Amino acid sequence: MPEHTVWRFARADLxxxxxxxxxxxxxxxxxxxxxxCGLIYSAGRRLQVPQNTAATACVFLQRFFMRHTLQxxxxxxxxxxxxxxxxxxxxxxxxxxxxVPVIAHCASKGRRRAAVGSxxxxxxxxxxxxxxxxxxxxxCFDVVVDQPHARxxxxxxxxxxxxxxxxxxWGFVGDCLRLPLAVVFPARVxxxxxxxxxxxxxxxxxxxxxxxxxxxxxxxxxEAVQWLLEFYVREAHARMGGGASGSTGSEQGGAGSEQGGAxxxxxxxxxxxxxxx
Numbered sequence: 001m002p003e004h005t006v007w008r009f010a011r012a013d014l015x016x017x018x019x020x021x022x023x024x025x026x027x028x029x030x031x032x033x034x035x036x037c038g039l040i041y042s043a044g045r046r047l048q049v050p051q052n053t054a055a056t057a058c059v060f061l062q063r064f065f066m067r068h069t070l071q072x073x074x075x076x077x078x079x080x081x082x083x084x085x086x087x088x089x090x091x092x093x094x095x096x097x098x099x100v101p102v103i104a105h106c107a108s109k110g111r112r113r114a115a116v117g118s119x120x121x122x123x124x125x126x127x128x129x130x131x132x133x134x135x136x137x138x139x140c141f142d143v144v145v146d147q148p149h150a151r152x153x154x155x156x157x158x159x160x161x162x163x164x165x166x167x168x169x170w171g172f173v174g175d176c177l178r179l180p181l182a183v184v185f186p187a188r189v190x191x192x193x194x195x196x197x198x199x200x201x202x203x204x205x206x207x208x209x210x211x212x213x214x215x216x217x218x219x220x221x222x223e224a225v226q227w228l229l230e231f232y233v234r235e236a237h238a239r240m241g242g243g244a245s246g247s248t249g250s251e252q253g254g255a256g257s258e259q260g261g262a263x264x265x266x267x268x269x270x271x272x273x274x275x276x277x
Contacts, residue, residue, distance in 0.1 A: 003091045006140075007063055009183050011223075018069040030179065030231065031238060032070055035205045036079035039174050039180040042106040043083055048078065051096065056145045057086035058177040060135065066183055067138045073131065076107050077255055080124070081131040089143035100124045107255075124176055152191035159206035161195065168198035172228070174237040185224055189216045193224035224246055 003050050015018075019029045037058045044054035060082040060243050064073075080103045087094050104114035114120040136143075153175055156166040172194035176182070179188050192214055199205035211218055 002141070007142075008185055008186075009066060011162065011184050013066070014180055014184075017066060019065060019071065021068045023070045024070055027234060028131070029070060032075045032176040032237065033062065033065060033180065034231070036075035039076055039079040039103075039106055039204055040240065041082050041174065043080070043102050044104045044237065046106065047083075047087075049083075049087060049094070049096055050090065050146050051149060053086050053092045055147055055149055055177055056090055056143075059145045059174045060086060060139060060143075061178075062180045062183050064084045064135055064138045064217040066180075068134070070205040071132065073199045074255070077127050077131050080255070081128050081135050084128055085132060085135055085143065089145075096125055100128070103128075104255075124255045130153075146187040148176065148187040148190040148194070150195060151188040155188070155191055155195065155206075155210070158213070159210045161206055162202070164225065165195070165202045165205070167170070168202050169194040172197045175232075176224070176228055180225060180257070181224055186216075188214060189224055192216050192221045192227060196225050197222060197228060 014029075015026060017024075017029060019032075020026055024032070040054055040057045042055070042060070057079070061075075061078055064078055064082065067077075068078075083103075084094075084096075084099060087099075100121050101116070103113045104120055112120055114124055149170065151171055152166075155161070156169070161169070169191075173191060176190045176194055179266050181193070185193075192211060198203070211221060
């Protein structure tokens with residue numbers, strides 16, 4: 001599937017996103033986006049949506065924050081809304097009555113309930129419906145996403161990637177989507193970067209020349225790999241209290257306020273690699 005170039009940015013563009021220009025650091029914005037995707041994955045698992053739905057939601061979120069600020073829109077509000085929109089786009093619709101309680105539970109790490117008709121439910125419902133308009137406008141109503149997981153399955157099958165490496169790569173793609181890789185690189189580059197990282201862990205990298213056969217540039221894949229590995233280091237540092245997890249005020253405002261980041265686990269993407277790989 002050809003990708004729309006309007007959604008392809010240079011990495012340098014991340015140095016001057018709307019959020020950075022409003023006071024966030026590049027690292028703070030990256031962590032806030034990653035936490036938002038963590039919420040998408042957590043809620044997606046509870047809602048039992050297909051993996052491609054959660055992945056699409058993460059891409060929507062990364063695109064959205066190339067046009068809007070974290071100061072204007074709380075990252076949890078946008079995460080919830082992107083998942084809601086992705087459920088429609090990927091034909092895995094969930095009714096608000098089922099969707100909102102799960103979002104409230106995951107955003108609060110289980111501390112809050114949002115029974116239908118409650119104040120918490122009403123707040124989240126209003127936020128999602130209001131933010132849905134902003135998300136669709138920011139996306140220019142373009143809800144077609146080339147899935148890195150689909151490209152991974154293609155490359156893994158074509159190159160005979162061992163099952164352990166393929167399964168690890170499947171999870172690493174999920175982690176890649178927590179970063180803005182999907183707005184910098186084509187889906188096939190993201191998939192190949194995940195394969196490289198998985199091969200370092202499990203061994204079993206495809207045969208020589210596989211990147212050329214996959215039709216990707218080695219320099220792009222190397223940059224994506226380095227980006228992911230550096231993020232793991234920064235995230236671990238932040239979790240240990242050695243760095244800021246978000247901009248000042250990033251946990252304030254919006255229905256998702258007062259909660260910390262949703263758990264973001266390796267292999268967080270919903271679903272597993274098809275057995276054929």
